[in-house]
Amino acid sequence: EAGVVQSPRYKIIEKKQPVAFWCNPISGHNTLYWYLQNLGQGPELLIRYENEEAVDDSQLPKDRFSAERLKGVDSTLKIQPAELGDSAVYLCASSLPGGEQFFGPGTRLTVL
Amino acid sequence: QKEVEQNSGPLSVPEGAIASLNCTYSDRVSQSFFWYRQYSGKSPELIMSIYSNGDKEDGRFTAQLNKASQYVSLLIRDSQPSDSATYLCAVTGGYQKVTFGTGTKLQVIP
Numbered sequence: 001e002a003g004v005v006q007s008p009r010y011k012i013i014e015k016k017q018p019v020a021f022w023c024n025p026i027s028g029h030n031t032l033y034w035y036l037q038n039l040g041q042g043p044e045l046l047i048r049y050e051n052e053e054a055v056d057d058s059q060l061p062k063d064r065f066s067a068e069r070l071k072g073v074d075s076t077l078k079i080q081p082a083e084l085g086d087s088a089v090y091l092c093a094s095s096l097p098g099g100e101q102f103f104g105p106g107t108r109l110t111v112l
Numbered sequence: 113q114k115e116v117e118q119n120s121g122p123l124s125v126p127e128g129a130i131a132s133l134n135c136t137y138s139d140r141v142s143q144s145f146f147w148y149r150q151y152s153g154k155s156p157e158l159i160m161s162i163y164s165n166g167d168k169e170d171g172r173f174t175a176q177l178n179k180a181s182q183y184v185s186l187l188i189r190d191s192q193p194s195d196s197a198t199y200l201c202a203v204t205g206g207y208q209k210v211t212f213g214t215g216t217k218l219q220v221i222p
Contacts, residue, residue: 033210040120040214040215041214042116042212042213042214042215043156045209045210045211048208048209048210055207055208056207056208056209091156097208098144098204098208100146100158100161101146101158101202103155103156103157104155105154105155106155
């Protein structure tokens with residue numbers, strides 16, 4: 001069974017540029033999470049989806065971050081415009097409702 | 113007070129010893145508890161989940177949960193150098209909100 005797929009794996013952009021990350025969860029997993037992880041820190045939740053509904057986006061900086069999961073399967077996280085402080089690893093995870101989360105390989109973003 | 117607290121370490125143990133990793137949480141309605149292992153430059157990997165008070169064993173790993181004390185721990189028996197990683201505690205609280213600790217770095221010395 002395929003795991004969580006993320007792309008790209010690495011992205012380098014200049015500040016003020018837009019960037020997008022894509023995630024395809026494990027088949028059958030209705031719950032999808034986007035996390036941000038800084039070096040030496042644990043993952044911090046940005047947004048959680050149950051199917052196509054964003055049920056927890058309280059930590060998503062909505063002035064520059066947006067996310068969508070239109071058909072309740074794959075999801076896109078966007079940052080526009082990117083700032084230097086957005087440099088981090090962006091992790092996508094999926095699970096059955098309330099269950100164990102499985103993480104994708106992450107996207108390492110560097111903003112110059 | 114952080115919602116999920118872990119000692120950042122590093123915790124150094126000799127090869128073959130028992131490593132004990134601890135985690136406390138603040139949300140009393142928390143129901144699900146998870147331990148993840150994260151190697152440097154990699155994404156977190158699930159090791160154990162525990163939902164009820166007591167011990168749960170899986171190979172060399174034992175998770176212990178005490179809801180009254182709001183405490184969950186992970187024991188690694190016969191520690192190996194390959195166990196050297198950061199161990200993340202995750203707790204599911206109210207509204208199915210999942211919160212991760214900052215992780216404890218474990219170093220197993222050969």
